[in-house]
Amino acid sequence: MMRWIAEVEGAEHKRAAGEVPPLPSRPKDAAAMNTAVEIRRPEAMTAAEQVLRSTAVRQPADRDHEAAEDAAAHVQVLELNEALLRPQEPEPSEIAAEVIGLRLKFPGVPDLLFRDLSLSIRQGEKVLLLGPSGCGKSTLLQVLGGVIPRVTEVPLKAERLKVPESAGMVFQDPDTQFCMPYVDEELAFVLENLTVPREEMRPRIEAALREVGLNLPDIHVPIGSLSQGMKQRLALASALLLAPDTLLLDEPSALLDPEGRSAIWTAVRRVSERRTVIVVEHRIDEVLDWMDRVIVFRDDGSVLADGSAAEVFSRYRGKLREYGIWYPGAWDDALWGAAAAPVSAEEAPRQERRSEVLAAEGWHLPDRTAAPEIGALEPGAARGGDGLAQSAAAASAMCESELRAGRSDRPKAQSEAAPPAAGGAFDEPLLRLERFRVLRGGREVCAVEQAAVMPGDLIALTGPNGAGKSSLLLGLMGLLPRQGVCQFGAAFPASRREERQTAAKHAAFVFQNPEFQFVTNRVQDEVAFTLRGEAEEAALTAAQAGGASWKRRLTRRVATLSPADRRRRARLAAEMEQEAARRASACLESFGLGGYEDRHPYLLSLGQKRRLSVASAVVTHKPLLLLDEPTFGQDAQNAFAILRLCEELRAAGHAVLMITHEPEIAERLATQVWRIEEGRLTSAKPTGRSRMDGILLSKGGEAE
Amino acid sequence: MNGFFAPARQTALHRANPALKLPLFIVLFILTMLTHTIDGSFYLACVFVLLLFMASGYPLWKTALLISGFALAFASASLTMVLFGRGSEIWWSWGPIVISQESFYRGLHLGFRSIAFGCQGLLFVLTTSSTGLFYALMQRFKLNPKYAYSFMASIRLLPMTLEELRIRRDALAIRGTGGSTRSRALLRLPERYALPLLAQSIRRAQRTAAAMEVKRFDADRRRTYYYSSPITSADWLVLLLLALAVTAAICLAQELPVFRLGDMRTGL
Numbered sequence: 028m029m030r031w032i033a034e035v036e037g038a039e040h041k042r043a044a045g046e047v048p049p050l051p052s053r054p055k056d057a058a059a060m061n062t063a064v065e066i067r068r069p070e071a072m073t074a075a076e077q078v079l080r081s082t083a084v085r086q087p088a089d090r091d092h093e094a095a096e097d098a099a100a101h102v103q104v105l106e107l108n109e110a111l112l113r114p115q116e117p118e119p120s121e122i123a124a125e126v127i128g129l130r131l132k133f134p135g136v137p138d139l140l141f142r143d144l145s146l147s148i149r150q151g152e153k154v155l156l157l158g159p160s161g162c163g164k165s166t167l168l169q170v171l172g173g174v175i176p177r178v179t180e181v182p183l184k185a186e187r188l189k190v191p192e193s194a195g196m197v198f199q200d201p202d203t204q205f206c207m208p209y210v211d212e213e214l215a216f217v218l219e220n221l222t223v224p225r226e227e228m229r230p231r232i233e234a235a236l237r238e239v240g241l242n243l244p245d246i247h248v249p250i251g252s253l254s255q256g257m258k259q260r261l262a263l264a265s266a267l268l269l270a271p272d273t274l275l276l277d278e279p280s281a282l283l284d285p286e287g288r289s290a291i292w293t294a295v296r297r298v299s300e301r302r303t304v305i306v307v308e309h310r311i312d313e314v315l316d317w318m319d320r321v322i323v324f325r326d327d328g329s330v331l332a333d334g335s336a337a338e339v340f341s342r343y344r345g346k347l348r349e350y351g352i353w354y355p356g357a358w359d360d361a362l363w364g365a366a367a368a369p370v371s372a373e374e375a376p377r378q379e380r381r382s383e384v385l386a387a388e389g390w391h392l393p394d395r396t397a398a399p400e401i402g403a404l405e406p407g408a409a410r411g412g413d414g415l416a417q418s419a420a421a422a423s424a425m426c427e428s429e430l431r432a433g434r435s436d437r438p439k440a441q442s443e444a445a446p447p448a449a450g451g452a453f454d455e456p457l458l459r460l461e462r463f464r465v466l467r468g469g470r471e472v473c474a475v476e477q478a479a480v481m482p483g484d485l486i487a488l489t490g491p492n493g494a495g496k497s498s499l500l501l502g503l504m505g506l507l508p509r510q511g512v513c514q515f516g517a518a519f520p521a522s523r524r525e526e527r528q529t530a531a532k533h534a535a536f537v538f539q540n541p542e543f544q545f546v547t548n549r550v551q552d553e554v555a556f557t558l559r560g561e562a563e564e565a566a567l568t569a570a571q572a573g574g575a576s577w578k579r580r581l582t583r584r585v586a587t588l589s590p591a592d593r594r595r596r597a598r599l600a601a602e603m604e605q606e607a608a609r610r611a612s613a614c615l616e617s618f619g620l621g622g623y624e625d626r627h628p629y630l631l632s633l634g635q636k637r638r639l640s641v642a643s644a645v646v647t648h649k650p651l652l653l654l655d656e657p658t659f660g661q662d663a664q665n666a667f668a669i670l671r672l673c674e675e676l677r678a679a680g681h682a683v684l685m686i687t688h689e690p691e692i693a694e695r696l697a698t699q700v701w702r703i704e705e706g707r708l709t710s711a712k713p714t715g716r717s718r719m720d721g722i723l724l725s726k727g728g729e730a731e
Numbered sequence: 732m733n734g735f736f737a738p739a740r741q742t743a744l745h746r747a748n749p750a751l752k753l754p755l756f757i758v759l760f761i762l763t764m765l766t767h768t769i770d771g772s773f774y775l776a777c778v779f780v781l782l783l784f785m786a787s788g789y790p791l792w793k794t795a796l797l798i799s800g801f802a803l804a805f806a807s808a809s810l811t812m813v814l815f816g817r818g819s820e821i822w823w824s825w826g827p828i829v830i831s832q833e834s835f836y837r838g839l840h841l842g843f844r845s846i847a848f849g850c851q852g853l854l855f856v857l858t859t860s861s862t863g864l865f866y867a868l869m870q871r872f873k874l875n876p877k878y879a880y881s882f883m884a885s886i887r888l889l890p891m892t893l894e895e896l897r898i899r900r901d902a903l904a905i906r907g908t909g910g911s912t913r914s915r916a917l918l919r920l921p922e923r924y925a926l927p928l929l930a931q932s933i934r935r936a937q938r939t940a941a942a943m944e945v946k947r948f949d950a951d952r953r954r955t956y957y958y959s960s961p962i963t964s965a966d967w968l969v970l971l972l973l974a975l976a977v978t979a980a981i982c983l984a985q986e987l988p989v990f991r992l993g994d995m996r997t998g999l
Contacts, residue, residue: 178944196945202891203938206884212862215957216880220947222955251890265946506901527904536905542927543895543902560907629930643906 121150123273123303124171128186131166131175140166141328150272153304155314155336158324159350160633160662164307165277167328171305172196172275191273191303195266199278201258210236210253210261211246217268235264239294254492256287260294273303280310282660284492284688289313309662310353315340323347351664358691361667362723456481457533457650457682458503461512465495465502472498472507475708478701480651483718484682485673487693490703496686499703500653505530516650532564534651535644539659541636542629544643550631551624554611554643561647562603610646618642618672634665641672645681652676654685658692670696671724678722696723736857738788743972744858745788746965750867755973756855762977763847767994769836770984772843778980779850786972787857797857801849805842813838840995861886863958870960877950884939891935895928 125147131140140163148154148171156164169175173190176183198204207213214232223231232246239260250258259279266274276295280288292313295304308314321339323332323346331346332339340347340354347354456479463475473495480486488496502509505527513526515533520526538544547553615621618638623631628639637657645652652673658666670692673683677698687693693700698718701711738745744752766772784794816838818831865879903923 172945174941174945178941196942198938198942200935200938203935204942206880206887206939206943208862208883208887212957216943216948217946219954219957220949220952222953225955225957225959228955228957250887262942269947501901504901504905506904531905531907536902538898538902540898540931542930543899544906545927546903546906546923556906564907629926 122147122189123150123152124148124191124305125187125189126167126170126185127188129167129170129183129188130185131163131170131181131183133181138327144328144330146322146330148303148305150303151301153299153317153319154306155311155318155321156305156307156324157311157321157347157350157352158331159326162324162326163328164324168196168275168277168305168307172273191271193269193271194273194275195263195269195271196275197259197262197266197277197279199281201255201262201282204258204262204265205250208249208251210243210248210250213250213261214246214265214268217265221269231268235267236261238267238298239264240290240297254287256283256290259283259287259291263291263294263298267298271302273305274299276304276306276308278308280308280313285690309351312353312355315355323350348663351662351666353663357663358695361663362695454481455516457484457516459512459514463502463511463513464509465498466508466510467498471706473502473703473706473708475499475511478708478711480682480684481718482650482680482682483677483720484684484698485677485696485716486682486684486699486701487697488684488686488701488703489688489693494703495706496703497655498706499708500536500655500684500686503530503653504534504536528564533649534653535647535649537640537644537652537654537657539655539657541640544640545628545636548627549624550620550626550628550639551608551611551615553628553639554614554646555607557643557646558607558610559603562607614642614646615639619668634661634668637661637665637669638672641669645676648681650681652681652683654683656686656688658687658689667724671722674722674724677718678720735793738857739790740788742786742788742858743965743968744786744854746963747858747969748867748871748960748962748966749859749864750871750960751962751966752855752859752969753864753868755970756851759851759973759977760848763844763851766844766847767996768984769840769843769990769992769995770988771981772840772847773989774980774983775977776843776846776850778976778983779847779854782972782976783850783854783857787854789857797853798850801846804845804849808845809838809842811838812841836990836992837995839990866956866958867960870956875950876948876954880943880948884943885936888932888935888939892928892932895931896924899924899927 127145127147129141129144129146132138133140144167146167156168158164166175166181169179170183170188171190172194174196175181205213207216211229211232214235215228218228218231229246236243236246241257241260241264250261253261263279274295279295280291283291288310296317306314306318315336318336321332321334321336322330323339323343325331332343344354348357348360458480460475460478462477464471465473488499490496498507501507503513505523508523509526513530515529518529518533520529545553547556612621612624615624618641620631620635620639620642623635628636631639641652641654641657654673657669657673661669673685674696677683685692694714696716697714698716698720699711699713702709763772763775766775780798783798784791787794789797813830813835814828816829816831816834818829818833818835820832821829822832822835823830862883865874865883868874869876869879
């Protein structure tokens with residue numbers, strides 16, 4: 028197999044000379060090295076060695092002054108030395124990184140990722156790369172950083188490929204960038220690679236930490252004890268120790284909470300003054316105002332736009348929205364676009380279909396076009412035949428406190444129209460907590476004095492990391508030991524086992540990483556799995572209600588199972604199976620996963636995985652949906668898609684309780700905000716949004 | 732986890748160079764293996780239990796807790812020999828179980844040796860940090876940095892995988908059995924855990940490797956080291972301590988024998 032490996036690192040000859048980078052290398056050599064593209068590794072090595080040899084000549088020559096025949100060479104070498112030692116002036120026009128005619132192909136993928144892509148970045152330029160997920164931004168960043176093909180060998184061809192002399196890179200995941208257990212050891216690892224003498228290491232480490240704003244009292248602290256945001260700044264510090272002239276950042280803030288996000292960008296900004304910075308990022312609020320240039324890619328990896336930030340934004344706002352980029356105002360567009368933008372022609376049938384499917388499944392969605400703005404709910408606005416919209420209209424006059432007190436004079440008959448899962452009355456709490464404690468290893472990790480979740484609630488669970496938010500959700504599901512009252516609907520479980528079963532019957536849980544929830548090898552089975560479990564449960568309760576003890580059932584089963592009985596059972600099972608398959612397909616269809624039934628869940632895209640995990644959780648109409656940071660690390664498209672799902676469920680009388688760091692969700696979508704601090708629910712405030720409110724998010728942001 | 736295994740105080744064993752400590756302990760292992768008298772193994776076990784309490788730098792209760800595990804090792808090593816071993820002087824027999832004098836003492840001998848082994852191993856592990864060991868091995872024994880750093884990186888990844896195992900367990904509990912019987916669900920258990928955990932681990936390892944290479948890690952190049960690996964007085968102290976311990980065990984076995992039995996391999 029033919030493989031092109033581009034040997035492009037100018038660092039090679041610096042290493043051999045035993046010098047500590049960064050030393051301005053001769054531009055000529057660098058050019059020679061960098062143009063040694065499209066030759067295989069051994070050839071590249073020989074080319075590099077030739078360059079090296081010419082550098083190495085100078086040392087014997089320096090010592091051997093009287094050698095007359097060397098005089099000419101000597102002069103030449105002196106010139107070279109001068110060139111070497113001359114300070115490199117940062118000329119604005121000088122090119123820091125350049126690719127011309129880049130073609131790249133991942134093994135096993137039929138298409139080329141880039142088809143003759145050309146791009147050049149000037150020294151000191153701050154460039155932002157944008158594009159839909161999978162368009163190759165990160166790959167391009169790795170090419171520009173010299174990771175591909177030096178580290179990750181990917182077949183690649185380019186007419187010209189110039190990568191920065193020295194580049195520092197920060198990746199997305201804070202947990203996988205370090206190989207040592209302690210902060211100082213990790214930073215020392217970089218210096219060891221650069222063969223910095225031991226005595227110089229400590230001051231350099233301390234300086235780098237100061238530069239990124241990590242003021243640790245002791246530098247020998249476990250990396251595990253740092254917050255995610257601090258870890259990213261540590262990653263930045265270790266990139267800085269390479270003394271790079273170019274910083275490459277691959278979504279460094281995607282997995283951080285808002286505080287961590289602003290801290291890392293402040294740090295990046297501080298250190299990037301005289302450096303070239305190339306950023307790939309989905310969240311561009313913090314980045315945009317100091318970027319010189321924005322490059323937008325299309326799906327196929329070609330360049331759609333290249334220009335100043337303002338220019339790109341004014342012209343390609345729609346595209347950015349489609350690509351799932353968190354541009355400033357993405358929330359406004361997603362929320363108010365719902366009311367403003369008419370349903371497009373191609374969208375309308377799908378919308379209809381989804382409503383039909385959901386209605387057939389027992390979900391009552393209010394008409395989307397009737398979605399009112401916050402606080403502007405008028406009785407006339409909520410039209411439509413379903414009971415929910417009517418009850419919404421009826422309830423709109425009621426104030427929040429009356430709702431909570433349950434003094435609703437709504438006719439009882441209407442409550443029947445509410446989803447069956449909501450368990451009847453709209454003003455009965457789905458979940459009531461009183462003096463509720465969650466324990467972990469015998470220690471109290473989360474305490475709730477009093478709280479209630481009503482149908483139609485969307486509760487944002489906020490608070491700092493490690494405050495006990497996740498523990499609360501796990502406690503609600505009965506996965507952690509607990510004390511106090513945790514009442515789902517009207518159920519009164521007796522034992523711990525029953526508690527867990529009741530919880531499982533009433534609440535669905537969606538984990539942060541969808542992969543951890545998948546249990547089968549087919550998308551459709553994933554949903555059918557839940558349905559089968561439910562059917563089994565129903566059969567069990569029916570049998571228990573029949574008064575048959577476990578033993579008697581068993582003996583009866585063995586004793587009286589005639590062939591006819593067996594056939595009947597098999598037929599029933601087959602029917603049940605068919606029914607499960609039908610419902611699963613319908614559910615997948617409504618979640619935009621139709622056509623993917625036979626895929627392996629792991630082979631879905633990130634957003635699809637997330638939707639499948641929600642689909643498999645809510646297919647049995649559990650009234651309460653618990654989510655652990657559903658929008659975390661997602662692009663805007665996927666995040667809005669998942670939020671819209673939550674909105675639909677909420678508007679249909681379910682309740683959604685989600686952990687989130689996103690202030691926008693708490694401010695704009697939630698009906699209640701629960702704040703958890705230091706293992707205690709410190710406040711549970713209604714936000715002023717009514718539970719009867721319609722769906723706020725538009726469909727424009729939906730991912731497919 | 733980390734907190735539990737942080738020593739309360741630093742002893743000479745902690746300060747000693749791991750690259751020297753390792754061969755020393757290997758010699759100890761071999762010595763224990765070559766002990767064939769029950770008095771010798773008994774005193775070796777005693778001496779190293781004592782040493783573990785004194786020199787590991789951990790509070791008494793922690794050491795006791797760790798040592799309690801050796802009761803199991805002792806039981807498992809000795810019981811099979813005691814119950815099923817051969818011998819001429821039968822004390823008691825019932826079906827296939829025959830307890831003879833020889834088998835009984837051989838069983839005890841095995842038990843004592845396993846305790847001695849365990850204590851030596853624990854003493855080394857408790858007083859050596861993995862980072863220190865790998866740095867010493869790289870500098871003293873020219874261990875390829877590639878292996879050293881990948882080991883250290885993988886140690887970092889372990890707790891994350893543990894955490895994910897916990898999450899997966901919770902997720903499976905929530906998803907339930909999906910209508911299949913309990914035994915069938917049990918059969919599929921390994922697969923259910925392995926797939927997501929492996930997928931995640933592979934991704935993580937790959938990312939870590941890329942991050943290391945971006946930091947210009949190159950196994951074939953000369954490098955400097957953050958931690959030096961000198962020979963200090965602590966090393967001599969440890970050498971002395973261990974030699975003393977072994978001599979004490981041998982002398983005690985000679986002077987104050989408890990069992991007064993000969994070589995365990997050739998009858999008593």
